[in-house]
Amino acid sequence: MTSPDVKATVHALMPSVVADLEELIAIPSISFPGYDAEPVHRMAERTLEKFRMAGFTDARFMDVPSGYPPIYGEIPGPEGAPTVVLYAHYDVQPALESQGWTSDPWTPTRKEDGRIYGRGASDDKSGLVTHLGMMRYFGGKPPVTLRLILEGMEETESNLEEFVETNPELFECDLFVICDMGNIRVGDPVMTTALRGDVSCTVTVRTLEHPLHSGVFGGAAPDAMMALARLLTTLQDDAGDVAIDGVTKGPWEGADLSEDDFRAMADMLPGVDLIGTGTVADRLWAKPSINAIGIDTTSIADSSNVIHPQASAKISMRIVPGSDPKKELAALVAHLESHAPWGAQVEVTPMKAAPPYRVRTDGPGYAAARAAMAEAFGKACDEAGSGGSIPLLQTLEDASPSAEFVLWGPEDTAQARIHASDESVDPEEIERMIVAQVLLLEKLAEG
Incomplete structure (x- = not known):
């Protein structure tokens, strides 16, 4: 399909995608010790069911020594097609009342700004439904070989690194798509190329x-x-x-933020100064x-x-x-x-x-992803870093040394407020990210 056709088809899928997101937000899947385990297991079961229905018919829980199990599945693609591993996680941070929520964190709430509020709305249940939307676009038959790994302990003591080290053959691929990130602002595409x-x-x-x-x-x-x-x-x-x-x-080369933009994003109090020296991007991603x-x-x-x-x-x-x-x-x-x-x-x-991580940007997978983002968002794609860390990336690279990485998702820095009160996501950003992932797989298949 051409890009306009892809966008139209994805747009028609969005009611079901939003319904999935709202259902999942309502499940308090807090993986931290001391919290009720039942909702996490319920979240795992519903996530498994949804991905099986979307095409990963062999998706299953994998055995791990402790903690909540990862979900793994595979869909063979056409002969000679590249292999892509999709990643997201189904557990969430706690949502303490002391954080100052203005709506119930376990009740998905659509507010006047059009965003959907609730714990996990962005991090990372938006990543789960982005993958689901892409799978539904392809009718469960993607043009490449797909492998799926959904983690249940990302927000606490991860058990996935040991699993990857023990089962490296499951993660051999050409490209990892890590849908647990986001743009700086809604509607402005960036590729995340560095993690502190x-x-x-x-x-x-x-x-x-x-x-x-x-x-x-x-x-x-x-x-x-x-x-x-x-x-x-x-x-x-x-x-x-x-x-x-x-x-x-060191210095940062890529997208930057003005001090005024950063103040607004961080909700800084009047009269409080920013700290550090250099550009805002230097302070966030290179120092x-x-x-x-x-x-x-x-x-x-x-x-x-x-x-x-x-x-x-x-x-x-x-x-x-x-x-x-x-x-x-x-x-x-x-x-x-x-x-x-x-x-x-x-x-x-x-x-x-x-460990920190720097994404390789000279490969065909990265080039295809950057072109897909530009088409999906209708504007040129920039590069940004992230202050967050995902230690798993180095473990995945060790398991599949020649693979490339794409780090993206619907979690915009400006408004998502992940790990904080009033976490939210813009459903239109999810829609654009589904389009980007569809276009990426099509470009990889063509290439």
């Missing part, structure tokens, strides 16, 4: 054997919480750039960033007039493509161990070293 990695650790600061009366001992005895606060401030310089010796940084994502100390409700003997924090540092996560984590640990004030005792426990 993520290293993390916990740091505990100790100054006393036990709590002390702050009136009797304050002014001479060091408070561990204050020592921790001073230690944390050494992680950034006055501009807000990471101030750790030995970490990797490291660091945050204290959790602190353990006395709560305000439990506070009393004492000096704290101990305080802890969890530190997360995003690292840039091309860097070695083990070396970056070692640099972070060394900094924390050597910058404690007042001789405070510091104990650092490394936790995570997820």
Whole structure:
């Protein structure tokens, strides 16, 4: 079909695609420990049923040592056709009431802006229905060999990397299509070409054997919480750039954001400055960033007039493509161990070293995807990075070293608010992404 015919056919499919999305949003498939397992299993079953009906008749749950099972399936294409692996995930983040939701996160809600709101609406149930819409376009008979992998533990401790390492033959392909990303803005196509990695650790600061009366001992005895606060401030310089010796940084070449656009996307409060130096794109995709994502100390409700003997924090540092996560984590640990004030005792426990990833952009699969995006959106396609990390990509590359990667999806940065309150997706963006995936497979088959 020509591009206008593809668009018309996909448009006619959208009511069923939206119905699927709304049904799936209503299932609270939170994979985190401590949450009810029944909804996750129910989500897995419904997802499996839908993909079987869409053409993956042999789709099935795969055995894994622990956690929720991945779904795998395969549809043979014409002889000599390339092989494409489709990826998405069916689990979601928690939706805490304290996040400030303005509608029930488990009730799909269409608001005045036309977007559909609910936990997982973007991340990544929109990816699931994008694949479903594409399969329905082809009537379950795509022009290439398709393999399907749908993960159930992406948002927590993934069990898929070990599965891929154990079963590399299932992932041999020409192209991976990772539908768990999105454009910067709705309607403006970009190819994601770089992902930052993520290293993390916990740091505990100790100054006393036990709590002390702050009136009797304050002014001479060091408070561990204050020592921790001073230690944390050494992680950034006055501009807000990471101030750790030995970490990797560089410039970004590709799409950029204005400071005004970024302020609007981040919902920054009036008068608050952006941090860091360089372009906004440099700061988001080509330079490291660091945050204290959790602190353990006395709560305000439990506070009393004492000096704290101990305080802890969890530190997360995003690292840039091309860097070695083990070396970056070692640099972070060394900094924390050597910058404690007042001789405070510091104990650092490394936790995570997820690698960054850079997409190869010189292959025929990437070229076909970029052309498909331009046709689907009716405008030229740019390149952007992502601050998020997907450690699985390196594992997939190891399993199929000659394969290319396409990273895209309906999760726009500007409004989707993934992992936050009022997560949402624009159904028209899903429609355009279905068109792009259809065109991509047709171009691969022709090529």
